[in-house]
Amino acid sequence: MAEDLDIALATERRRAVRALLANPLLLTEHPDFPLVRRHAEWLKSWFGNFLGYRLVVEAGFARLFKAGMEPGRGRPLxxxxxxxxxxxxxxxxxxxxxxxxxxxxxxxxxxxxxxxxxxxxxxxxxxxxxxxxxxxxxxxxxxxxxxxxxxxxxxxxxxxxxxxxxxxxxxxxxxxxxxHLLATPPGRASTPEEFIQYAAEAGPGGPRHAVRRRLVEQPVTYVDDLTDDERTWLRREQRRDERAWLEYAGLQAEIRAEGVALLDPEDELTDMQFPGSGTVAQAALLAIGDLVTSLRPEPGPLTTGVPLPIEELDRVLAALTERHARRWAGRYLEDPLLLREEVVALLIDMGILARGNDFLLLAAAARYAATEELRS
The missing domain is CATH 1.10.10 (Arc Repressor Mutant, subunit A)
Structure with a gap:
């Protein structure tokens, strides 16, 4: 009986954590709001210690004050x-x-x-x-x-x-x-640059909070993007944190030499589904398969930052457009540049592509290589 109660308690708290991660402003209409109210003190302690986030729980709402990301890594409403x-x-x-x-x-x-x-x-x-x-x-x-x-x-x-x-x-x-809407008071900074800097500060948690925030807020975290202190902390603690992410948030950590990604089996804790539906998502997924094959001809890991000439990306997208012309939206068939721009934006958001002299295909591309079924 005591074990059943412990399991039920852990399940409720995990649901509450996930609800707040997905909805930093959680309103009373949300089905998990009663759980957040019930476990408010535990949640305040957990978010404060684990991520350095402040949580306010009132009768009519709950507000999780997340930190901002560094310039160029924000996610819009x-x-x-x-x-x-x-x-x-x-x-x-x-x-x-x-x-x-x-x-x-x-x-x-x-x-x-x-x-x-x-x-x-x-x-x-x-x-x-x-x-x-x-x-x-x-x-x-x-x-x-x-x-x-x-x-x-x-x-x-x-x-x-x-x-x-x-x-x-x-x-x-x-x-x-x-x-309670603004996480960082604008009056604290005198310039927009200062405001972004203050909003993204890890606070007293230092590398511990900075790395965990990257993991939970971004599709993939590459070790090359971390400071020396953050990289050291990640390598030392990643296996222990792997268990914590699964226990408290229901997230599975995929740990590789190039970095770490948190995967959600329920596909709930994201504002952007990938793979997804629609012409842009389908074109992006199929393009990855062709690009991984052409840029990594020999078996083995795809290292971070393989140069991708823009001409190669245009060639792949043109071939895919011709192959799938009957199923894809007409505006993309008529405007290849629009298709390329939206595919690039999606892949950059997902941590699969980065801008270099042309583009860089990143390590996360390897896990999305298209199958024969997708190509048919």
Whole structure:
């Protein structure tokens, strides 16, 4: 009986850890929110010790304050229409600043005016508010706040603002959530570069927290990207941490000479599926198989950073496009450059490709080599 209780306790805590890793702002509607509330003290201790993350658990939400990544390694918010743009982030930050000190209820038109006034005060240049592209960026930021329940639509909706600047809505502000959105206060830094530096600091955990954060937040961690201290810590502790990742987060560590990747058997703890569906994901996966074969003709490991001439990538994609023309989206058949750009962006995000003089095919490509079944 005691063993059954221990197993049940460990299972609940693992579900809570996974829920917070996938949803750093966890709302009451999430099915695992009661588990987070139940194990709040244990979770605060575990995240603080293991990753150096701060966790706040309130009656209406839980907020896991993750650290940022170094420049070039961030992952944007994703919407159904694509990732958040820099302009959307600017509006989102301005909206948070306005809502922190504004009234509990606000009209959409007044919120828009206050945000633009805050931009002027902060020295941020904005385009004409009547431009549809500008309204779409601001509308996306406000809709994200509604999705996070930082704003509640009491009358009307903010959805129509992008198409109609006269759209109106009465909004109620949840200041508790607004106050917990930003993980790093912008006022701490005097320049954007300082802000990114502060946001990515490992803190007192040093290499221990820095490496673990890379592992859990990035598709693959290469030893060549680590400092000497981080590399030493990883090699010393990787087997012990392998057990911890599996026990506490349900993640399997794939450890190789080139680096480490954490794999999720449930495919839940990611914002990007790979392999995946759609023309770009299929083209990327099939291209990897051909490239691994052509760039590594002899059996053996694919070392980190095999040069990939852009002409070779274009040749492979052109052959694949001809072979799969009947099944792939027409816009990519008509625009090979668009297909290449989106395939490259996906592979870079997944830690499979890097930019060099042309490109570098990285070691993680070897595990995705396409099979004959995929090629048919």
């Amino acid at each position: 994703r919407r159904s229409t694509g990732p958040f743009t820099p302009r959307m982030y600017a509006y989102l930050t301005l909206a948070v600043a306005v809502l922190l000190t504004g009234p509990e209820q606000v009209l959409l038109s007044n919120l828009v005016a206050d945000i633009r006034a805050a931009a002027v005060e902060a020295g941020i240049d904005l385009d004409d508010a009547q431009r549809q592209t500008e309204r779409r960026a601001l509308g996306a930021a406000i809709r994200q706040l509604v999705a996070w329940t930082a704003l509640r639509e009491d009358q009307g909706t903010v959805a129509g603002y992008a198409e109609d600047d006269q759209a109106e809505a009465l909004l109620t502000v949840n200041r508790d959530i607004v106050a």
